[in-house]
Amino acid sequence: MRILHVLDHSLPLHSGYTFRTRAILKAQQALGWDVAGVTGPRHGTADASHECFDGLDFHRSIAPASAPTPIGEWREIGALAAGIERAIDRFRPDILHAHSPVLNALAALRVARRHGLPLLYEIRAFWEDAAVGNGTGREGSARYRLTRAAESWAVRRVDAVAVICEGLRGDLIARGVAPERIMVSPNGVDMDLFGDPPPRDAALAAELGLGTSVIGYVGSFYEYEGLDDLVAAMPALVAAQPDAQLLLVGGGPMAAALAAQAAASPVADHIRFVGRVPHHEVERYYSLIDILAYPRKHMRLTDLVTPLKPLEAMAQRRLVAASDVGGHRELIEDGVTGTLFAPDSPPAIAAALARMLADRAGWDARRAAARAFVERERNWSSNVSRYRPVYQRLLSADGMERTWSRSPPVSPATSPSHRSPR
Template sequence: MRILHVLDHGLPLQSGYTFRTRAILHAQMARGWQVAAVTGARQGATALAEETVDGIDFFRTTPPRKLPAPLGELREIAALGSQIDTVATRFRPDVIHAHSPVLGGLAALGVARRRRLPLLYEIRAFWEDAAVGNGTGTEGSARYRATAALETWLCRRADAVAVICEGLRGDLIARGIAPAKIIVSPNGVDLGLFGTPPERDSGLATELGLGDEVIGFIGSFYDYEGLDDLIAAMPALVAARPRAQLLLVGGGPMEAALRAQAAASPVSTAIRFIGRVPHAEVERYYGLVDVLAYPRKHMRLTDLVTPLKPLEAMAQERIVAASDVGGHRELIRDGDTGTLFRADDPAAIAAALAGLLADRSEWPARRRRARAFVEAERNWSSNIARYEPVYQTLAHARQDGTWQPHSPLNA
């Protein structure tokens, strides 16, 4: 099986997007499949047009000259489509697997139809909702509606559609996409990277001035993550648990505002910002945290999309507490594998975290249950099998001549 992946961006850039991609491609390679990846213009200018990173062959698209929307997006689609076509000539894929956002899917669709290749389009989040969550778009705007319509148009024409969670699947079905056409390939964890619970690094803890009641967040600082609510919860938490501290590892658009909020807090000395750390160092910081907190705000993006970070924490046998948005409810069973608290409510956050710190008797059993859930249902080595029947069906139909664009597979 030869799979050509089409990506917005990839390694060596580091993000949840690139880590999911890495896990998928490594798991497919472990099955003996041949894989290659084409990255889009948003990878940025690179020194090499072709390079192997972490064992994966990447082919880079030269970014076109920037133009105002929508001309800039059209140029990106054209540039990526040209590179996909060039790579397809050499790689000879059985299936093209394009990953959201929609620009990459559109570029892949043009090549797939010209070359009579089947296309699987994978959605990790709706681009229009991600723009709202990142503060670069407005729900219900003309651009928002146009992007949603384009995504629906593409899903109707792809041969199969993969989504990362039930929330996205349900939304597509409501748009009229046939349920049989959609598979759920949930976020998973590479247990080779996150499989061993980290030991506490006493030296690092001493260096950072951390004690034995540490609440942590490790990830990107976007508004929708709700870190402002977590910081706002700290005075009440410290009042209930005087030794409680907050450790924030990462960075992003909200970092300056969050640092200013923390500096103005009456418990500012209990809040530590670390900044971004290399991926290889992340485990050291997981080992310092007693409870990983994920206070995502309630909005369409967080209700529909499941995050990756709580799964990584559960794999590391960390205690997890998260807001009760839809994406978290798909991953966490309240009181069983984690704790859920009311979203957008600092008082609820403080109460939930104080309760966890006050009674640790259930922590060992909860850690085991959370780890078992990841091993059984969110392990990439087994998750990857969800793609196989779709790939096989599409590839065999193409080989025996029964596959046609806009066939019943496309309904």
């Protein structure tokens, strides 16, 4: 089976998006499937039209000339469609598997129909809600409504739909999408990447002046992550647990505001705002953190979408505390695998973290329970098998699996595999 994944961006860029992509493709390779990816213009300038990273092949699209919305997006769709065409000619897939945002699905639809290829569209988040979450959009605006309509239009025309969580599935069903057309492919982790957590980096702890009651966050600084609430919780937390400290590692649109808030806090000496660090040094900072906090704000994006970072933390046997929003509730059982607290509430954050710091005797049991949950239910080596029946159904409905890998490339006009569009 040969699957071509249509992507927004990929390795060597580092993001939750690329890490999920890597996990999927690696797990599919382990099943003996042939996989490749093709990225859209938003990946940025690449060194070549085809690149290999970590044993994975990625075909690149050529970025079009920039233009204002919606002309710019229309050009992106055309550029990605052309990139998919070139990738099909080189890779000869049996199935197209497009991943959000919806621009990728629209580009893949053009090409899939032209070549008679089945198309699975996987939604990791609704683009319109992601724009609201990162501060580039407003719920209910004309652009929001247009993007939502495009998403619904695409979902009704692809051959099958995948989502990463039940929240997204429920939203699509409410839009009228038949439940049997939607599979859930939950966020997971490659357990081969997570062994025993590294020992505490004593030298780095001394350099930063950190003790052993460290609350931490490592990742992107977007408004919806609620890090301002975490900083605002620190005075109450320090009043209850004087040794408590906060370590913030990362960057993003909220970086300057968070740095200023941390500097102005009455407990500024308990807050270490590090900013971005090289990727190869991230584990050093993780080693200093006792409790990883994820204080996401309550909104459509956080209610519908499950994040990846808490799962990775649990896989590394780390304690997690998170806001009680829908995306977190799908991952964390309060009091068993982690702690949930009321969203948008610095007092609730402070109280929950103070209780965790005061109950160190229960830490080992919680770490073990969290790791066991990920191994059992969110391990990519088993999660990826969910795609098999969907792929097989699409191929069965499409006729029979192609054998392009056993024949040289030929022109679309003469290839029996390039059938007329359905």
